[in-house]
Amino acid sequence: MLNRIYDWVDERLDITPIWRDIADHEVPEHVNPAHHFSAFIYCFGGLTFFVTVIQILSGMFLTMYYTPDIENAWKSVYYLQNEVAFGEIVRGMHHWGASLVIVMMFLHTLRVFFTGSYKKPRELNWIVGVLIFVVMLGLGFTGYLLPWDMKALFATKVGIEIAASVPFIGEWIKVLLAGDSVILGAQTLTRFFAIHVFFLPAALLALLAAHFIMIRRQGISGPL
Amino acid sequence: MSKSRVSRRQFLNYTLMGVGGFMASGMLMPMIRFAVDPVLEAGAAGDYIPTSQKVSELTEEPVRVDFTYDQVDGWYESEVTGTAWVYKEGNQIVALSPVCKHLGCTVNWASDKEHPHQFYCPCHGGRYEKNGKNVPGTPPTGPLDEFDVKEQDGLLYLGAAKPNTLV
Ligand code: HEM
Numbered sequence: 576m577l578n579r580i581y582d583w584v585d586e587r588l589d590i591t592p593i594w595r596d597i598a599d600h601e602v603p604e605h606v607n608p609a610h611h612f613s614a615f616i617y618c619f620g621g622l623t624f625f626v627t628v629i630q631i632l633s634g635m636f637l638t639m640y641y642t643p644d645i646e647n648a649w650k651s652v653y654y655l656q657n658e659v660a661f662g663e664i665v666r667g668m669h670h671w672g673a674s675l676v677i678v679m680m681f682l683h684t685l686r687v688f689f690t691g692s693y694k695k696p697r698e699l700n701w702i703v704g705v706l707i708f709v710v711m712l713g714l715g716f717t718g719y720l721l722p723w724d725m726k727a728l729f730a731t732k733v734g735i736e737i738a739a740s741v742p743f744i745g746e747w748i749k750v751l752l753a754g755d756s757v758i759l760g761a762q763t764l765t766r767f768f769a770i771h772v773f774f775l776p777a778a779l780l781a782l783l784a785a786h787f788i789m790i791r792r793q794g795i796s797g798p799l
Numbered sequence: 800m801s802k803s804r805v806s807r808r809q810f811l812n813y814t815l816m817g818v819g820g821f822m823a824s825g826m827l828m829p830m831i832r833f834a835v836d837p838v839l840e841a842g843a844a845g846d847y848i849p850t851s852q853k854v855s856e857l858t859e860e861p862v863r864v865d866f867t868y869d870q871v872d873g874w875y876e877s878e879v880t881g882t883a884w885v886y887k888e889g890n891q892i893v894a895l896s897p898v899c900k901h902l903g904c905t906v907n908w909a910s911d912k913e914h915p916h917q918f919y920c921p922c923h924g925g926r927y928e929k930n931g932k933n934v935p936g937t938p939p940t941g942p943l944d945e946f947d948v949k950e951q952d953g954l955l956y957l958g959a960a961k962p963n964t965l966v
């Protein structure tokens with residue numbers, strides 16, 4: 576049945592070359608753990624992407640209940656975690672995934688570093704990778720405020736004070752982040768929410784696309 | 800090898816798809832159940848809500864009775880106001896819901912000057928007779944809902960809205 580639908584579409588649109596081009600490549604021996612077990616270090620990039628997909632999916636679902644408002648944020652998180660079926664799991668996926676994605680990204684960066692894969696011709700992809708790193712940290716920072724509990728509040732106070740210590744433009748960054756020059760409150764929460772669910776994910780997807788297109792053009796780096 | 804009916808390629812295909820499908824559903828199942836939770840939640844049974852309307856003051860002319868009750872909406876609790884149109888039919892008390900059976904606007908008694916003895920909905924001109932029966936040729940497709948009623952200490956209490964039993 577599925578085959579017939581596929582053939583029907585393929586006959587008209589010739590889609591086979593599209594996915595072949597993306598998916599049909601031999602895994603080189605030096606990155607295949609079946610040949611050399613130590614090659615598992617090449618999996619960290621894919622694992623980072625896998626956790627990112629989980630973050631995006633679980634985040635989209637959390638947004639069905641989450642309310643970015645200081646009166647209701649904490650209550651809505653409490654409600655979705657304790658009253659909604661599987662709420663603990665869905666929030667847990669997002670909560671633990673947020674840490675795991677950073678760990679995976681860090682291991683992936685170490686692999687790239689120690690295999691020297693950042694060298695010519697892959698310098699640009701290293702730069703894009705660093706930008707992805709920054710965006711991920713941004714997602715972690717902005718997401719952390721959203722549950723609006725004491726830990727979230729003070730972690731964000733500290734983070735914003737750190738940003739404020741930047742020479743010359745620090746004060747300006749602080750107001751831009753907090754939405755107010757003294758209060759960390761209603762306007763901070765809505766800003767962080769918008770940044771967390773719209774701006775940074777959009778930037779992340781664009782950067783990931785650039786990252787993967789470059790990998791396709793250049794192939795995986797050779798054996799040591 | 801020639802006797803095997805499952806080729807190596809097929810075997811790998813099936814196992815990889817099986818494992819992949821298992822992992823994907825393990826990921827998606829909680830999220831989907833989480834999202835559809837409101838559909839599967841049991842509806843709360845309605846308690847009787849007291850109003851300030853004295854039963855002795857009701858007449859055959861429908862009057863508007865407002866009542867307030869606590870509503871729990873997810874994480875948000877508030878006092879909301881509901882409305883009923885109430886009148887006496889002999890000894891029987893009738894309380895009709897003001898929610899139009901066309902598309903949910905709010906009806907009023909006698910607000911259309913040309914039909915002073917009917918309920919009128921301003922949205923698309925829906926009309927109902929006093930017992931809630933929708934006037935044929937106007938948009939609504941059914942009669943107004945009716946509240947369960949009871950009298951306690953001389954005051955009117957309203958219960959859950961149910962389909963009209965008078966028409
Ligand atoms: C790689 C991407 C992401 C990372 C690293 C990340 C990180 C975080 C973190 C650390 C929290 C606080 C969780 C807690 O303390 O329990 C959080 C909360 C939240 N995130 Fe994300 N996030 C990501 C993507 C997204 C996306 C794409 C969306 C929505 C489209 C989203 C929606 C939310 C919501 C609604 C909350 C508040 C609910 C809660 O705290 O449980 N996230 N995020």
Ligand code: FES
Pocket residue numbers: 899900901902903904905920921922923924925938939
């Ligand atoms: S909603 Fe009342 S007539 Fe359309």
